[in-house]
Amino acid sequence: MTPDHDLAQRLADVRARLARAARRSGRLPDAVRLIAVSKTYPADHVRLAAAAGQLDFGENRVQEGLQKAETLRDLPLRWHLIGHLQSNKARKAATSFHAVHSVDRLELLETLDRAAAEAGCTPDLLVQVDLAGEATKHGLALEGLRQVLAAGARCRAARLVGLMLLPPFLEDPEQVRPYFRHLRELRDQAVAEGVVASEMVRELSMGMSHDFEVAVEEGATMVRVGTAIFGQRPRPVAG
Numbered sequence: 251m252t253p254d255h256d257l258a259q260r261l262a263d264v265r266a267r268l269a270r271a272a273r274r275s276g277r278l279p280d281a282v283r284l285i286a287v288s289k290t291y292p293a294d295h296v297r298l299a300a301a302a303g304q305l306d307f308g309e310n311r312v313q314e315g316l317q318k319a320e321t322l323r324d325l326p327l328r329w330h331l332i333g334h335l336q337s338n339k340a341r342k343a344a345t346s347f348h349a350v351h352s353v354d355r356l357e358l359l360e361t362l363d364r365a366a367a368e369a370g371c372t373p374d375l376l377v378q379v380d381l382a383g384e385a386t387k388h389g390l391a392l393e394g395l396r397q398v399l400a401a402g403a404r405c406r407a408a409r410l411v412g413l414m415l416l417p418p419f420l421e422d423p424e425q426v427r428p429y430f431r432h433l434r435e436l437r438d439q440a441v442a443e444g445v446v447a448s449e450m451v452r453e454l455s456m457g458m459s460h461d462f463e464v465a466v467e468e469g470a471t472m473v474r475v476g477t478a479i480f481g482q483r484p485r486p487v488a489g
């Protein structure tokens with residue numbers, strides 16, 4: 251089998267599993283967007299996935315994402331920034347990515363919105379929530395979340411669309427389920443209490459290669475899947 255056949259096959263498998271999980275949660279497969287996480291994989295792998303119909307891609311570094319986007323600018327791709335974003339790269343991120351999933355502080359939300367307004371673009375923003383309180387992960391603890399959600403309503407150009415979760419890595423996906431469920435409940439609670447309009451938290455970005463089906467069962471609307479599509483990563487990456 252050729253490498254591109256393998257990739258197309260893995261992509262088709264992930265899509266089929268995603269569709270089954272969506273139906274188990276009483277939703278249509280279209281209700282969940284698959285983001286193929288291409289970090290560390292070369293642009294030609296992205297091109298192969300695009301040829302198989304995949305248009306949303308995730309990168310965790312601004313520079314690497316920009317390079318691939320530039321190489322592949324002949325394709326109608328949507329690039330999602332899913333990794334930690336430093337303030338000094340916020341401007342580039344706001345103007346080059348379709349969505350930023352890693353908004354983990356108020357100041358970053360404001361910087362992204364200002365940059366977007368100045369450049370005349372309208373990136374989607376997702377607020378990264380920290381439910382585990384792990385020191386090594388970025389993300390807003392619950393106390394800070396209300397403040398950022400409220401600020402999302404004041405954005406002029408960027409659009410707050412949802413929440414993102416990067417739970418602790420646990421071998422058994424069932425052990426991650428409570429985190430996924432917690433994010434959904436938190437979202438529902440924020441809406442019920444009038445902290446944020448439901449429209450601004452309609453997306454839940456959660457679930458990776460080893461646990462995306464459980465995430466979909468718990469209400470994910472975006473899953474970020476890398477290795478299950480592209481194969482084992484050529485080099486390890488820091489969060």
Ligand SMILES: *Cc1c(COP(=O)(O)O)cnc(C)c1O
Binds near residue numbers: 310333459
């Ligand atoms: C790398 C990464 C993923 C994808 O991980 P896989 O296990 O390869 O599916 C998802 N989300 C974030 C934030 C990542 O950094």
